[in-house]
Amino acid sequence: MSVLTQVLEPLGVTAASDEPADVVVLHQVPPAEFVEQLRSVGAVVCTTSTAVLQALGVSTTPLPAHPSHDPLVADPVYTVEAGDLTFPLTGAIGIETEQVWATADGIPVAGRVNGLGVLAGRWEDAIADENGALFWARTVLGKSDPQVEQTLHTVLTTPGPHVDHPAVDVIDGSSWQPAHAPDVPINSADFLRAVAHAGRTLPEPIYDALVDFVDDAPAAGALLLKNMPLGDLPPTPEDPLLADKADQVSEFSLLTVGRVLGRPVGYLPEHGGDVVQNISPTRRNADRQVSTSSKSMLEFHTEAAFHPHRPRYLLLLCLRGDPSAATTLCSIAAVLDTLSPRSRAVLFQSRFTTGIDESYAGGRSDARSIQRPVLYGDPEFPKMWLDADLMQGTDPVAQEALDELARLVRENATAVTLEAGDLLVVDNDLAVHGRTPFTPRFDGTDRWLQRTFVVADHTAADGSRDGRVITTRFIA
Incomplete structure (x- = not known):
């Protein structure tokens, strides 16, 4: 016995x-x-x-x-x-x-x-x-x-069971009548101060949803505002850097929402540091992994994943839509419990590096970031740092875990086809995004978005910042 x-x-x-x-x-x-x-x-x-x-x-x-x-x-x-x-x-x-x-x-x-x-x-x-x-x-x-x-x-x-992607909350903004946008440059301190003051004029449902989005991020990692003011629109520009609008209503709408979330900023390599960037298809970038592409599938990514001062929020305002161009989205909540136990553990370790976006390096670059984890923070609801195109594991086990996550992101993602007046807010720490291919016509009716980036505290970039433009330079 x-x-x-x-x-x-x-x-x-x-x-x-x-x-x-x-x-x-x-x-x-x-x-x-x-x-x-x-x-x-x-x-x-x-x-x-x-x-x-x-x-x-x-x-x-x-x-x-x-x-x-x-x-x-x-x-x-x-x-x-x-x-x-x-x-x-x-x-x-x-x-x-x-x-x-x-x-x-x-x-x-x-x-x-x-x-x-x-x-x-x-x-x-x-x-x-x-x-x-x-x-x-x-x-x-x-x-x-x-x-x-x-x-x-x-x-x-063994991966866990499939999880349906959480639904993206939708708020109607048609009742908002924004104040007159000041006739000053959009990047100026006066314009950015005016949008900060305009935040108090937002309809209560929108304002409350934005405050809640910051304080208690939804599982979807995104919020969709519809029927936002756009003003008068010219034809879609063939070169987004040469967009010529008669008014600044859409920019005022976009930055008012952004200012409630934090501090809108520009990045010097992106459209010269414009706080609001125009995004429309160009012939020269059709097949590249950049925002002005069209023929290629824009792979899932954390916006500016390589950047030491990457944005917390990404805002996309649709001025003119294209029914064949969907903005793809995947939150960590849609993949975390589906990951195999081994991959989930490995993704929390500093065994991954990423490269630099073409738009920041002026082309493909061989430079790599320091090693860091893909998942970090609360183990039950972590933040996610991912670029399916540029990120690599530093060893075979890490690469297998990264490949598994990228596959699950593709399989479990949702999509939003933006229409004119739609403003999509993405939590860049909780969700990755991409875009499906589409065929531009270059006839003035193509898809046209405006984009801004928002950080929680722009003073974190002091020393690499000129006003609201973050000037960090990268090795090509």
Whole structure:
């Protein structure tokens, strides 16, 4: 009779086997007497229940933290200590066999665990990928077991179920009558101050939706305002840098919304730093991965993913639509739970770099960013940093995780076909966007958008900023 069997029987717990129980799986809080006996046995206790941990008196203590980009700051990692095994426990997963050594009220309370993996988070590198998980499986088993390791591999690499993309909220803006736009340059301090004052004239549903969007971002990562004022429109320009409008109504509408969200800015390489950029198809860029393309599918991306001062919000105001050109959109909420456990863990690690957009480097560039994670922040609702065209994993496992995320983004995405007066607001930390191909006519009726970027605090770019224009330069 094993030691565990001896301590279970007096507690009224049925022992199903005389196998030595060096690993105990707890599904519920055990009786106090059982806790004491477990301690005397010295078995390894595996559980993901904080209530069970508290009942066991197991301490949760900070481990040496993962290094952050800031050498003075670190991300905490927590561990539990039970028996002779210590392991990080944030989303730990135990894979059990059919061997159950003991039950209480029909519920298994003891059995062998065949491996440990990780569901989410930036944990110890040793258990964040398949090889680390195999290390833990062998530690628990005390040997290598091909069947167990194949099961573990399957669990860690199997994606979750499909998740429908959250719906984008739609707010009608037809009741808004904006103040007269001042007759000054759009990039001027006077114009930008005027739009800040105009924010108080927005209809209550729009203003409240924008405030809520900043304070409690919706799962869709986007908001659509319809019937926004546009003013008088000339034909769509063949060169967006040469757009000539009789008034500045659309720009005033766009920047008023942007100013409620934060501080609208321009980026010097993008249209010379214009705070409002005109986006229309051009013949020379038809096949490129830039906003003025048309024939190519614009791949999903975080706007200016490579930029140290990338925008928090992207705003697209449609002046003239094209029914065949859809703005594609995918929120982290639509893919997070569909990722396989291994990929989800790897994407939280600094194992990815990105290149520079053609529009910022003046063409294709071989320069790469520093290594950083694709997912970061709250493990249950993280932020996402992704460029399906330019981003790379720094090792095969990281590249596999990146490829899996990019595939799920394509499969789970939604799309918005913008019409005249539509203003799409995208949270650049939570959602990636792209665009489907379309065929321009170059007859003055083509799709025409206006775009602005919004940062939470433009002073973060001090030293690389001229007024509202961020002047950071990049290596070609």
